Amino acid sequence: MDWGFIFTTSMSAAIGISAIVFCLGAIGLNIQFGYTGLLNFGQAAFLAVAGYGLATTVTTLGLNFWLGIVVGMAATVVLAVILGIPTLRLRADYLAIVTIAAAEILRLTLRSVAFKDTFGGSDGLQQFSDAFYKLNPISPGAYDFGPFKYNEKSWWVIIVGWSLVAVWTLLVFLLMRSPFGRVLRGIREDEDAVRSLGKNVYWYKMQALILGGLGGAFAGFMLALGQSAVSPDAYATNLTFLIYVVLIIGGAARVFGPILGALIFSFLFQFVDVVLDQAVNTGLITFITSTQAAQIRLVMVGVGLMLLMIYRPQGILGDRKELQLDAR
Amino acid sequence: MRADQSMNTSRDAAVAALADLPREPGVSKPDPILIADNVVRRFGGLTAVDVDHVEVQRGAITALIGPNGAGKTTFFNLLTGFDKVDEGEWTYNGKAIQGVPPYKVARMGMVRTFQLTKVLTRLTVIENMRLGATGQRGERVLPSVIRALWSGQEREITERADDLLRRFKLDAKREDFAGSLSGGQRKLLEMARSLMVNPELVMLDEPMAGVNPALTQSLLGHVKDLRELGMTVLFVEHDMDMVRDISDWVIVMAQGKIIAEGPPHEVMADTRVIDAYLGAHHDQSLAEIAEEEGLDVAGEILDTDGGVQT
Incomplete structure (x- = not known):
């Protein structure tokens, strides 16, 4: 067992591209679910719409990269409005059903043969990220900072990604300390009470859905740019659930919850993988193969989430007393 | 003493204005703030509310009473826009407001509370109060990001909220989560919060339900205070003894219809009312x-x- 290797790969993963994607996605979900109480089970769809908005504009239509970013953001807003109009007047669980279904419809449409010329079918789209990497000021090579080992391309993605996380975290902090944030938290507690105080609850929920969707859009951009490709199956429902896991580990309705959750989750996800892999290869564990080991970590995510919900449902940053008020 | 005297004068004014009216269901009032006509709400085959005509006098405390299932709360929900009518129209301050969404009704100054108290559990008491203020600049998404744009207004709101909390004796609970309050304190908070909207007409849905007798007196006092402050109060109650003490006028509902109206002591003696209850x-x-x-x-x-x- 090479513990030094296990540690450096796990630490690198903790700040890597997938951590950034989970973090930005969870920041968006935090606005929707954590603060406003909207059960959005289709966050993956917001990532997909943004990623494909960018990729389709650049690769399929041959237009400018920055126009692609604008198209991706506009498409996310449109998706939020389409999902919100029929469901936000109804009880919370309807939004959950509609969003989870919409995310799957969207994924199946993107990978369909009918739209292969536009969206690239199950192969997805590539070659839209050149403009992004041209901006990279870092000269080619591998760079190590302590346990973090990446090449110049990955470092560029990481720098841009965590800067976006910083901007979004600041934005969430500013929004949630304001009277606007107070209305959102009020809606989470009891929307009829907020309505009886003269607030247009429907419009506030719509704004929360759009804002959170835009958080997801930036996650989608980072996922697309980090891999220099979009492929439909990267946006399956389990992406949404992993984002939920990240948010709940860190603590919902906490400004720094998504960051902490993303770091810890990404570290552990990689750590378990590498440890199991090495244990199998060095003969420490004999009853499973290394292919099975890769699947076992997903089982462990499930078990870990269950333990978390039983023993620390408020997440790491949450306040258990606050959560228990609901039980009264 | 002075408070007592002013209370008497204000109450006297309300009682005097209503004294000579005929004791008939749907009688017209000298200065109505709310007028409803032919309000019908059906749930499948059941007609929950079927009110021909009713008026609520401005500046008075009007009680809407009736046995369980009489349609009082449904009528309340209809008037405040929380439920949709099948037929009917009503005006508030002369403006037709049927079909107006609840938040607009509230902004017009017609604010309600709920039978099952709706405090915002995981917000503190003071945050609950601040939320009640209308027209806050910081509640719009773009200005909310810049504190300087709303901090002044927030200070004014907080002052007003603190005044109300002192009046309702909740100032000691200011920083506690509303979810940690007792049932009676929640009723007080909900009433105080509704006053943050600066209402003209306060509609209380069973303000005394589930409150212990000691706190009931204090709640009754607060309801009387609302009239002293120039507000109109319409409240739902099914306990006739509560009603006798504080209301200037009583409207009785049974099986969705208004069956009697009048001053409390007369209504209580009305055979139609006794029949409906007993x-x-x-x-x-x-x-x-x-x-x-x-x-x-x-x-x-x-x-x-x-x-x-x-």
Whole structure:
């Protein structure tokens, strides 16, 4: 067992591209679910719409990269409005059903043969990220900072990604300390009470859905740019659930919850993988193969989430007393 | 003493204005703030509300009473826009407001509370209060990001909220989560919060339900204060004893219709009201009824009696 290797790969993963994607996605979900109480089970769809908005504009239509970013953001807003109009007047669980279904419809449409010329079918789209990497000021090579080992391309993605996380975290902090944030938290507690105080609850929920969707859009951009490709199956429902896991580990309705959750989750996800892999290869564990080991970590995510919900449902940053008020 | 005197004058004014009205359901008032016509709400085959005409006098405390299932809360929900009518129209301050969404109704100054108290559990008491203020610049998404744009207004709101909390004796709980308050304190908070909207008409849905007797007196006092401050109060209650003490006028509902109106002591003596509450045979012994109509009816009367709270 090479513990030094296990540690450096796990630490690198903790700040890597997938951590950034989970973090930005969870920041968006935090606005929707954590603060406003909207059960959005289709966050993956917001990532997909943004990623494909960018990729389709650049690769399929041959237009400018920055126009692609604008198209991706506009498409996310449109998706939020389409999902919100029929469901936000109804009880919370309807939004959950509609969003989870919409995310799957969207994924199946993107990978369909009918739209292969536009969206690239199950192969997805590539070659839209050149403009992004041209901006990279870092000269080619591998760079190590302590346990973090990446090449110049990955470092560029990481720098841009965590800067976006910083901007979004600041934005969430500013929004949630304001009277606007107070209305959102009020809606989470009891929307009829907020309505009886003269607030247009429907419009506030719509704004929360759009804002959170835009958080997801930036996650989608980072996922697309980090891999220099979009492929439909990267946006399956389990992406949404992993984002939920990240948010709940860190603590919902906490400004720094998504960051902490993303770091810890990404570290552990990689750590378990590498440890199991090495244990199998060095003969420490004999009853499973290394292919099975890769699947076992997903089982462990499930078990870990269950333990978390039983023993620390408020997440790491949450306040258990606050959560228990609901039980009264 | 002075508070007592002013209370008497304000109450006297309300009582005097209503004194000479005929004691008939749907009677027109000298200065109505709310007028409703032909309001009908059906749930499938059941007509929950079927009100021909009713007016609520400005500046008075009007009680809407009736036995369980009379349609009082449904009528409340309709008037405030929380439920949709099948037929009917009503005006508030002369403006037709049927079909107006609840948040706009509230902004017009017609604010309600709920039978099952709706405090915002995981917000502190003071945050609950601040949320009640209308027209906050910081509640719009773009200005909310820049504190300087709303901090001044927030200070004014907080001052007003603190004044109200002191009046309702909740100032010691200022920083506590609303979810940690007792049932009675929640009722107080909900009433205080509704005042943050600066209402003209306060609609209280069973303000006394589930509150211990000691706190009931304090709640009644606060309701009377609302009238002193120039507000109109319409409240739902099914306990007639509560109503007698504080209301200037009583409207009685049974099976969705307005069956009687009048000052509290007269309404209580009205045979239609007593029948609605206690059943038409309440003054006969069970044995007599059993003789007349058979044992099934006796069983029915027992049910009706059990439903009346004291």
